[in-house]
Amino acid sequence: MNNTDEMLLQRYNYLSEQITKYIGTFLYAICLLGTIMNIGTFLQQTYHSRACSVYLLMASICDLFHLNLDPLTNILQYGFHYDWTINNWIYCKTKSYFAYVFTVTSGTLTTSASVTQYFLSSENNSHWYYARRHIGIRFIKVIPGFWFIIGIPVFFCSTRFYHPFQNNRYICSNPARHIACYTIRLIHVCILNGFLPPFIMMIFGFLTHRNIHKRHLHLKRRSIRIRQINQQLTSMLILQAIKSTIASIPYSIFNCYWLSTIHSPKSLLIQAKENLIHQFSYLLFWSNYTSFLIYLCSSDIFRHQCIKVLRRTWCCLYRTDQQQNLNERQTHVQLMCRTKEQL
DSSP states (O other): OOHHHHHHHHHHHHHHHHIIIIIHHHHHHHHHHHHHHHHHHHTSGGGTTOHHHHHHHHHHHHHHHHHTTTHHHHIIIIITOOGGGGSOHHHHHHHHHHHHHHHHHHHHHHHHHHHHHHHHHOSOGGGGGGGSHHHHHHHHHHHHHHHHHHTHHHHHHOEEEEEGGGTSEEEEEOOOOSHHHHHHHIIIIIIIIIIHHHHHHHHHHHHHHHHHHHTHHHHHTSOHHHHHHHHHHHHHHHHHHHHHHHHHHHHHHHHHHHHHTTTSOOOHHHHHHHHHHHHHHHHHHHGGGGHHHHHHHHOHHHHHHHHHHHHHHHHHHHHHHHHHHHHHHHHHHHHHHHHHHHO
């Protein structure tokens, strides 16, 4: 490798590190705050009676767990060289397993919300039964257990391994060295957690939009409030489907490319370029967790409920601070009185 290639290699590695350190940290903070706000908003009484809202609530909870398992450890390792996250191979396998389960569960629940809105917009009254809240709760009890079982191969295929394009450090992932693990990565990362969820959401979003226009007269007979909530939930999910497509497809394409060239000889410079592209696509995949911004822009009801959550939180904090100040004053007065009595 000549001097020019060495300089390019160092530059690519430096860019990958800086992108993860600064853009990754910023995205993590935005996603964490947005996910917490999603949870608080979907817990409001307005959304209690809808299966779609229950799905989105549980999906946000799964996102919260995943954010602190995979993206956070990625930032610590590649952005700040804090490698405790992969020093233990058992932790590596457990983290990869739970991160995958929470990610695919969140995608399944969001997709289920899109399907529920399609059932709710259907002309066939029998389909409305599957859009009820108790059906959603039953489904939510099944989905995590299903993915915990299906995701078991991810636990066995995940391991620590040395990869030179990650700045001469170990990484925790599925190296796909055997045909079984190769197939697992193709199915679980590229399809189940990549192409499939946004594809299904786009299809059902289109079908729901078409049904709403066809049943416009029927919808007019419903109360204005219910109609607004259902229409805005549909708009939120359609925009979410578009965003998920933009965020997930590049990451899935890169993983397909990586799997197709895994046995091809590559120079360190090519691997450094792949590392840079991987970090870009991975950070773009994180934008799946910015659904709060999509919901905030597409629904005035969601905005109103979000503001209500912020006001209640502020009032609780303010009252707690006032109560603490009052207790301190009472304690001070009692001490003064005891001092005077002793004198």
